[in-house]
């Protein structure tokens with residue numbers, strides 16, 4: 001549906017829930033996220049994907065490079081304030097290949113140029129070097145730090161708040177909108 005050079009974002013497919021929960025139940029994969037604390041089942045993930053796909057305030061994509069390599073979402077879309085929160089995950093075996101960076105570029109393009117949002121934002125563990133680098137690259141502004149937000153890895157973790165207004169949009173990745181089909 002939204003195609004870049006490396007990855008394509010397609011509607012989330014509940015039939016692929018098994019691949020998603022394998023990652024979400026992997027504590028190494030989720031060490032920089034408020035996830036992977038309580039184990040989740042395939043049934044719960046199927047329910048979640050169906051709920052997201054029916055939602056008018058969330059958009060969930062699966063990320064493909066031939067095969068499924070992760071997921072990316074805009075959550076809690078507020079159509080009055082035109083804001084949404086970004087979430088992204090690249091599967092452990094596919095990290096470090098540029099997929100996360102391009103997927104964020106594509107969702108950035110989609111948020112501002114297709115959904116006509118005004119602001120997208122995210123919170124990110126301060127130790128999550130790759131993710132913080134991606135937000136910096138796409139001209140998100142680091143507007144603050146919140147301390148002791150999440151108890152993870154045996155300690156309380158601080159997060160950065162990353163924020164981007166449409167005024168900061170420049171030089172987004174060229175992307176091809178290929179219509180609604182998978």
Ligand SMILES: CC(C)(COP(=O)(O)OP(=O)(O)OC[C@H]1O[C@@H](n2cnc3c(N)ncnc32)[C@H](O)[C@@H]1OP(=O)(O)O)[C@@H](O)C(=O)NCCC(=O)NCCS
Pocket residue numbers: 029030032033087088089090091094095096097098099100101102122123124125128129130131133134
């Ligand atoms: C964070 C995540 C999405 C990044 O995706 P990825 O595909 O592995 O990242 P990329 O290969 O696109 O690389 C991102 C950039 O971070 C840089 N980077 C990676 N590790 C780094 C480090 N330790 N210090 C500084 N920069 C680093 C890379 O060099 C790259 O920049 P470049 O293109 O200029 O070289 C992925 O690691 C992931 O899913 N992690 C688990 C879930 C998660 O943390 N999600 C984010 C929640 S906010």
